[in-house]
Amino acid sequence: MAGLKVVGRSLIRRGLEEKLTGEARYTADLKLPGMLHARVLPSPHPHADVVSIDASVAEAMPGVHAVFTPFDEEASGLFAGDMRVLDTRVRFVGDEVAAVAAETEEEAERAIESLRVEYRVLPFETDAERALRPEATAIHPGGNLWGGEPLLLKRGDVASGLREADIVVEGSYVVASHSAAPLEPRAAIAQWDDDQLTVWKTSRGVHTDRAHLSTALGMSEEKIRVLGPHFGAGYGAKDESRCAILAAILARKAGRPVRLEYSRYQEFVAGRVRHGAVIEMKVALKRSGEITAIENKTLMNTGAYLASGAGELRRAAQGGLYLYRCPNVRYEGRLAYTNTPVAGSYRGLGAPQGHFALEALIDQAAETIGIDPLEFRLKNHVGLEGQPGRRTSPIDQVVDTQPVEGGIPFSSNELRECIVRGAEAIRWGKPVEDAGEPHMKRGVGMATCIYRGGPGWESTARVILNRDGRVELHTGIVDVGQGAHTVLAQMASEAFGCGYEDMRVVSGDSDVAPHSPITAGSTATFSAGLAVKKASENLRDGLLELASTYLERPKEGLDVRGGFVVSNLEGKRLASVSEVAGGMPGAFIESEASVVPGSADYIVNSFAAHFAQVEVDTLTGSVSVVRYVAAHDSGRIINPKAAVNQVEGGVSQTLGLTLSEELVTDAASGVTLNGSFLEHKCPTIGQYPEIQTIFVETEDPIAPFGAKALGEPPSVPVAAAVINAVYDAVGVRFMEIPLTPDKVLEGLALALRQAQDER
Amino acid sequence: MSEATRIHVSQISLKVNGRVRKVDVAHHWTLLRALRDALDLTGAKVGCDRGECGACTVAVDGHPVYACQMLALQARDKEVVTVEGLADEDALHPVQQAFLEEDSGQCGYCTPGFVMSAYALLRQNPSPTEGEIRDALAGNLCRCNAYGRIIEGVKAAADAMREQAG
Numbered sequence: 068m069a070g071l072k073v074v075g076r077s078l079i080r081r082g083l084e085e086k087l088t089g090e091a092r093y094t095a096d097l098k099l100p101g102m103l104h105a106r107v108l109p110s111p112h113p114h115a116d117v118v119s120i121d122a123s124v125a126e127a128m129p130g131v132h133a134v135f136t137p138f139d140e141e142a143s144g145l146f147a148g149d150m151r152v153l154d155t156r157v158r159f160v161g162d163e164v165a166a167v168a169a170e171t172e173e174e175a176e177r178a179i180e181s182l183r184v185e186y187r188v189l190p191f192e193t194d195a196e197r198a199l200r201p202e203a204t205a206i207h208p209g210g211n212l213w214g215g216e217p218l219l220l221k222r223g224d225v226a227s228g229l230r231e232a233d234i235v236v237e238g239s240y241v242v243a244s245h246s247a248a249p250l251e252p253r254a255a256i257a258q259w260d261d262d263q264l265t266v267w268k269t270s271r272g273v274h275t276d277r278a279h280l281s282t283a284l285g286m287s288e289e290k291i292r293v294l295g296p297h298f299g300a301g302y303g304a305k306d307e308s309r310c311a312i313l314a315a316i317l318a319r320k321a322g323r324p325v326r327l328e329y330s331r332y333q334e335f336v337a338g339r340v341r342h343g344a345v346i347e348m349k350v351a352l353k354r355s356g357e358i359t360a361i362e363n364k365t366l367m368n369t370g371a372y373l374a375s376g377a378g379e380l381r382r383a384a385q386g387g388l389y390l391y392r393c394p395n396v397r398y399e400g401r402l403a404y405t406n407t408p409v410a411g412s413y414r415g416l417g418a419p420q421g422h423f424a425l426e427a428l429i430d431q432a433a434e435t436i437g438i439d440p441l442e443f444r445l446k447n448h449v450g451l452e453g454q455p456g457r458r459t460s461p462i463d464q465v466v467d468t469q470p471v472e473g474g475i476p477f478s479s480n481e482l483r484e485c486i487v488r489g490a491e492a493i494r495w496g497k498p499v500e501d502a503g504e505p506h507m508k509r510g511v512g513m514a515t516c517i518y519r520g521g522p523g524w525e526s527t528a529r530v531i532l533n534r535d536g537r538v539e540l541h542t543g544i545v546d547v548g549q550g551a552h553t554v555l556a557q558m559a560s561e562a563f564g565c566g567y568e569d570m571r572v573v574s575g576d577s578d579v580a581p582h583s584p585i586t587a588g589s590t591a592t593f594s595a596g597l598a599v600k601k602a603s604e605n606l607r608d609g610l611l612e613l614a615s616t617y618l619e620r621p622k623e624g625l626d627v628r629g630g631f632v633v634s635n636l637e638g639k640r641l642a643s644v645s646e647v648a649g650g651m652p653g654a655f656i657e658s659e660a661s662v663v664p665g666s667a668d669y670i671v672n673s674f675a676a677h678f679a680q681v682e683v684d685t686l687t688g689s690v691s692v693v694r695y696v697a698a699h700d701s702g703r704i705i706n707p708k709a710a711v712n713q714v715e716g717g718v719s720q721t722l723g724l725t726l727s728e729e730l731v732t733d734a735a736s737g738v739t740l741n742g743s744f745l746e747h748k749c750p751t752i753g754q755y756p757e758i759q760t761i762f763v764e765t766e767d768p769i770a771p772f773g774a775k776a777l778g779e780p781p782s783v784p785v786a787a788a789v790i791n792a793v794y795d796a797v798g799v800r801f802m803e804i805p806l807t808p809d810k811v812l813e814g815l816a817l818a819l820r821q822a823q824d825e826r
Numbered sequence: 827m828s829e830a831t832r833i834h835v836s837q838i839s840l841k842v843n844g845r846v847r848k849v850d851v852a853h854h855w856t857l858l859r860a861l862r863d864a865l866d867l868t869g870a871k872v873g874c875d876r877g878e879c880g881a882c883t884v885a886v887d888g889h890p891v892y893a894c895q896m897l898a899l900q901a902r903d904k905e906v907v908t909v910e911g912l913a914d915e916d917a918l919h920p921v922q923q924a925f926l927e928e929d930s931g932q933c934g935y936c937t938p939g940f941v942m943s944a945y946a947l948l949r950q951n952p953s954p955t956e957g958e959i960r961d962a963l964a965g966n967l968c969r970c971n972a973y974g975r976i977i978e979g980v981k982a983a984a985d986a987m988r989e990q991a992g
Contacts, residue, residue, distance in 0.1 A: 079926060086934030087922040087941060089909035095954020096868035173833065201912035250873045250881055250969045251935040299871070299935030300970055331874040548933025548970055708929045712975050716932060719971035744967060753964045755973040 072629060073561040073754065074772045077708035081552040081572060082297065091297045093302050094254040094269050095328050095427060102256065103168040105317050105327035106175040106474075108182055108358045109337065110157035113406035113737025114191035114204065117155045117393055120165055121183040128181065131175035133320035136165045137299050140466045141316050146283040147307040148373045149207055152316065156184075158371035159406050160738045161336035163309050168317040168325045171801035180192060185662055193734045195368035196345070198296040206371065206404040213402040215557045218380055220388060220471045221397040222456055228395030228543035236432045240802040242786075244343035244368060244452035245728035246742075247413045248749055251299020251333035255311035256326045257318040263290050263320075268311045270295035271303075271547050272585030273577040276311065282567060283312045283565070295575040300548040302720070303412030303587060304339040305373045321423040335742030339411030340730050342367040342379050342402075346424035350432045353472025356446050357430075358510075360395040363387040365421065367410070374411035376402045383417030385469045386425045386783075389672075390517045394455045394473070396774045408739055412587065412716065416619070418518060423804060426514035426787030431800060441490055442513035442793065444515060444676075451480045452669060468672065473774055478669035479775070481700035481763040482515060485676040488761050489513070493678035507694070508683045512791025514784035516675040521593020521776040522665035524584035528598035529659040530559060538565055540603075541573045543583025549778055551591040555599050557705050560773055562603035564627025565644060565697065566609035566673045581629025587777035589673070591703065594664040596771035601660035609656045614647045667686035673776045675698040677784040680790040685815055688808030690793055697781060698761040703773035707762070710777055714760045717781025723750045725786040727805050837903050839943070841910025842867065858882045858893035860901075860910060864968035869938040880966030883939035884908045890946035891967075909938035912945060920965040920990065921945050921983040930979030932970035939966045946954045952988055956982070 083581065085091040117758050122134045131678065136142070137153040144152045157164060165182055198211040209215060229235060255268040264286070272274045273293040281288045292295035296307075310327055320323040329337065344367045347649045352359040365383050369376035384398040414526035433443035456473025460466070466475055490496075490513070499509045529541040540559045546552040552572045560570040576579055607627050614632040615622035631640040632647055680694040697714050704710045727748035741747050766773030786804050794800050799814045834853045839846050849864045858875070861867040861884070873881030873892045880978060882893040885907040905969060912919035918926065921944045932936040947954060947962040954962065959980045968976065 077929075078933075080929055083929070083931055083934065083937075084918070084922075085927055086931055087909075087925050088913050089867070089920065089938050090867065091934055093871070093935065095872060098866075246970055247933075249933075249934070250879060250967060251871070252873075298933060300933035302969070328872070332878065479963055548935075550932070600827075695838045712932060712972055714927050715974040716971040719973055743876070748972075749967060749969065750971060750977065751964050752960050752973040753965065755960070755971070755977070758974055764977070821957075 071561060073557045074568050074705050075703065077706055078557060078567050079552065080550055080709055081556060083544065086295045093251055093297045093299050094256065094267050097256055097267055097296065097298050098125035099256060099258055099324040102324040102704060103170060103321055104172045104175050104178045104327055105166055105168045105314060105325050107166045107313065108163040108164040108179050112157060112186055112188040113160050115157050115186040116189065117157060117164060118185040118187050124181040125718050126176040127166060128174065128178050130170040131167060131178045132323060133168040133317045134165065135313065135316050135320060144285055144508050145780055146279055150372045152309065152312050159408055160450035161408060164315045166317055166366045167678060167807060168321050177494045185273055189736050191406035192291060192734050193405055193407050193737060195366050195405055198403045198405045206406060211375060212370060213404065218400040220384055222388065222454065222471050223395035225360045225362050225395045225397040229351045231359045233354045234435055235349055235351045235519055236428060236435055237349040238424065238425065238428050238431065238802055240346045240348065242344045242420040242423060243729040243805055244340045244410060245724055246335050246338060246340045246343060246730045246747060247302045247304035248335065249300045249305060250303065252329040252331060253305060253310040253329040253338065254326065255314040256313040256324060258324040259319050265292045267294045267296060269298055269305055271298065271301055271545050271587065272583065273545065273575060273580065274543055277577045280311060280315060284315060287471060293577040295545050296308065298545060298547050301418065304653055307339065307411055308337065312419060335730065335747065336408050336739050339374055339413065340370065340408050341413040341724065342369060342410040342417065342420065344383065346420065348424045348428050350428050352432055352436065354436055356436055356438050356443060357552065358391050358393045358447050361391065361393050361673060362389050363398045363699040365400045367402050368405050368406045368407065370405060370409040372409045374409050376410065376417065379417040381469065382425050385418060386422040386517060388471055389449060390425065390515060392449050392454065406737055408730065415779045418636045418807045419721060419786060421507060421735065422514065422516055422783050423786040427790050430791045430794065440485065440513060441495055444486055445483065446789040448482050452476050463667050465663065465667055466670050468522050468670065469686050470670055475670050478666060478671050478769045479702060479765045479767040481765050482674035482676065484763040485674055485698035485700050486515065488763060489676040489678050490757055492696040492761060493680065495678065499680065504684055506685045508685055508796040509680065510792045510794065510796025511678065512788050512795050513676065513678045513789035514791060516780055516783040518672035518673050518780045518783055519588055519776060520673045521770060522671050523588050523590025523594040525548065525661060525663050526583060526594045526598040527659060527661040528595060528602045528758065529568045529581045529657055530531045530563065530602045531657040532606055532610060532648055533655045534651055536648045537571060538569055539571045539573050539615060539767050540599060542599065543574065543580035543594060544591050545575060545586050547586045547712055550706065551586060553696060553709055554592050554705045555595060559594050559599050562600045563607045565630045569630055571732050589778035590671040592774050593770050593776055596774060597662040597664050598660050601662060601769045605658035605660060606656065609658060610647060613651050614642065617647050617650045618642060669769060671767065671769050671775060673780045675780045675784055677788040679788040679790060679792040681796055683793055683796045683811065685797065688809060688811035690806060692756040692789060694721060695756045695758045696761065697758060698763060699777065699780060699792040700765060701777040702761045702767035702770050703764055703781065704762050705772065705774050710762065711760045713777055715758045715780045718758055718785055719750050719755055721782040721785035722754065725789045725806065726803055729805050834860045835944065838905060840901055840967050843903055843908060847908050853899060855898045857901045859974045860898035861893060867910050871935055871938060873935065879940040880943065881936050883942040883966060885942055885946050888946060888949055890943045904933060908922050912918045912941065920986040921943065921948065924983035924986055925979040928979040928982050930975045932972045936966060939969065940976055944983060944992060948984055948987055951961050953984060
């Protein structure tokens with residue numbers, strides 16, 4: 068696409084300046100006149116019935132204005148599938164039992180401490196496999212297997228694929244549950260004006276939050292306004308919790324605005340974690356290297372409630388179903404309830420777990436038949452033509468971004484180029500420089516990724532040109548920190564024809580913004596982008612109508628560029644946008660566009676190939692990533708600098724899942740042991756490796772300006788790339804993450820014993 | 827209210843961002859709470875409130891301090907600088923300007939803390955090596971993991987400040 072002025076440039080990120088000066092206000096920074104402070108009583112038991120709550124002491128305390136317990140009428144509202152506003156049954160340690168609002172935080176804390184609760188303690192389960200035993204205590208009425216049966220997905224016939232094979236490799240992989248641990252804990256402020264509710268909250272989608280509140284509170288969406296101030300990130304995890312609902316009910320009871328902020332511990336325990344998983348995978352192949360079958364049996368732990376479990380279970384399948392050309396694939400996914408913190412969405416939503424198992428096993432498969440893992444992937448990765456087989460979905464139906472069927476091509480697919488250019492950058496196949504000391508071992512590994520490319524939900528955007536020349540983009544898409552407003556403003560400016568600085572973004576208010584989905588599934592750039600582009604192009608058309616009248620020239624010879632109406636023929640500026648706008652009859656013109664994103668002919672997917680060079684200290688068991696190369700096909704890159712930031716951040720963040728982070732729930736007590744930054748071990752700047760990002764840019768024909776998804780793909784191949792590099796370094800295939808030093812030492816010792824036994 | 831739970835309040839003078847402010851603080855209040863609740867300086871963030879994340883970092887007598895780990899009373903007679911106090915009327919501080927140009931942030935919640943740690947580092951050490959930058963910022967967490975861009979931001983700020991100093 069030649070002649071782009073705004074798209075493709077590393078322009079300054081929207082909102083960053085006010086974040087740097089401290090002016091940016093996040094939810095917990097806001098105060099309302101007369102605002103009360105709320106606190107929540109967490110359950111001390113992993114599984115119990117709340118028999119009674121004596122709140123008389125709390126209610127009599129000075130400063131206390133509201134006490135809310137599961138025995139209140141408003142507590143019974145059901146939301147997010149299986150969660151009540153407050154429940155007389157608690158299902159994990161930290162589950163919310165009751166809430167209070169008081170003049171000060173101290174008074175609220177004392178009121179919470181004064182609540183006398185009688186519990187009837189029930190047996191509990193912390194392990195997913197054990198929770199599925201017939202004799203296990205049911206955590207929800209339908210039992211502990213969500214949906215009552217496994218999710219089955221298949222293409223071809225795996226049994227015949229296994230029969231055809233010369234070799235079958237298999238492995239059982241374990242991924243621990245860990246917290247997204249956004250630095251900003253959840254917070255909400257609620258205010259009532261008669262029966263109208265206004266909520267300021269940590270939000271990644273004001274309309275979705277409004278719908279949630281409406282369901283939970285049993286009131287019409289029209290009476291609810293949700294505002295999303297600056298957002299201290301969530302990586303998907305900041306949804307589906309009770310925070311805003313509790314604030315709203317307490318505020319109604321107290322007749323005063325109420326602010327509820329989760330503590331750091333609450334954010335760890337009552338926030339949302341990544342699903343722990345056990346993945347049993349088989350890859351069947353011929354000696355020639357052709358893959359004949361891939362079978363995947365996955366068990367995920369959704370914790371005490373479902374949250375995003377269904378989506379997670381589905382997305383964990385996709386790597387095995389689609390990353391390698393294979394006629395016979397089968398996925399059997401089970402999702403189990405346990406009495407542990409709730410698992411929800413977290414960057415990659417199941418794909419990092421699924422890809423870890425697949426890409427570690429693919430390395431082993433390559434080794435078994437004596438082919439270099441890079442060569443093996445070049446031979447077998449899925450190409451532009453998609454999977455073998457016949458399309459089964461109706462041909463006029465928008466293709467799912469996670470298809471199972473074969474016979475549908477991709478709109479673009481530069482996976483091969485990602486592998487080739489990434490390998491070159493990491494110097495694949497060249498000897499790795501020696502670490503200098505005999506106990507320090509170095510190695511190189513790789514892994515690839517397939518992920519949804521951006522088509523999500525129906526999206527709407529509105530673009531307004533005011534008579535004073537100001538241009539505004541109204542979008543319901545929340546900038547969750549990834550730079551959505553930057554990218555959408557770049558697209559809007561490009562399509563309308565003004566400078567980036569002239570395009571103001573108005574967002575974060577459910578009363579003002581056109582209806583939008585949540586910022587999720589890496590869909591904002593693609594799905595919202597299509598609507599933004601269309602609305603902006605229509606607005607340009609509207610401006611050209613005005614200009615034609617104003618300049619007394621035919622519209623056909625006019626264009627808008629850089630904030631000016633220009634003559635196409637002479638190529639010169641005729642009038643500024645402001646000048647033309649100043650002459651318009653009304654106060655503004657606007658254009659709104661809604662788009663159902665996607666294609667009926669193509670799968671839109673993003674791709675990546677990652678390469679890690681690691682160093683293993685065989686004395687301490689510590690693994691450090693020395694160098695990292697991340698090559699991505701996300702179509703055209705709208706803002707290269709922000710995109711690099713996104714990739715580097717995604718890789719570094721996922722090194723936590725790979726090497727250090729685990730939220731540990733004690734099997735004996737059900738208590739989560741390490742709900743703090745000190746003990747949950749998120750990566751710090753000290754561990755940050757040298758990361759080189761490569762964009763294999765291609766202009767996807769379906770995508771707005773050719774731009775596909777980028778948010779989550781950087782997190783998907785990281786664990787396998789590192790684990791494969793560790794194998795290259797020390798010759799042990801580790802199958803459990805996080806790969807903490809104790810596991811490394813244990814693995815090395817076991818390998819040594821086995822080697823001695825063989826001798 | 828019993829004596830044991832009574833909250834003691836004193837009025838103290840706090841010098842914040844060059845201005846002396848009289849503030850009523852409860853004796854158990856942290857400096858972070860005084861800044862945020864009494865002075866409405868919300869640039870310093872509550873990330874953990876227990877000295878683990880660095881989102882509340884401010885400079886006290888030029889040193890980087892977790893504002894959640896110092897009582898407000900302990901800040902009497904000390905010079906406190908918060909992220910709101912760095913920019914001039916018409917120009918960002920070089921650390922802020924460099925962070926803006928190098929894209930050294932994503933969601934921004936950790937950003938004020940990183941800016942203050944970088945500011946304190948560059949006052950003491952105008953030419954830090956990359957290792958020294960990492961050491962100085964190791965007490966600040968960024969969950970977006972924008973660490974690569976933050977390192978570049980501090981390097982660019984150091985260059986700009988040395989140039990300014992001549």
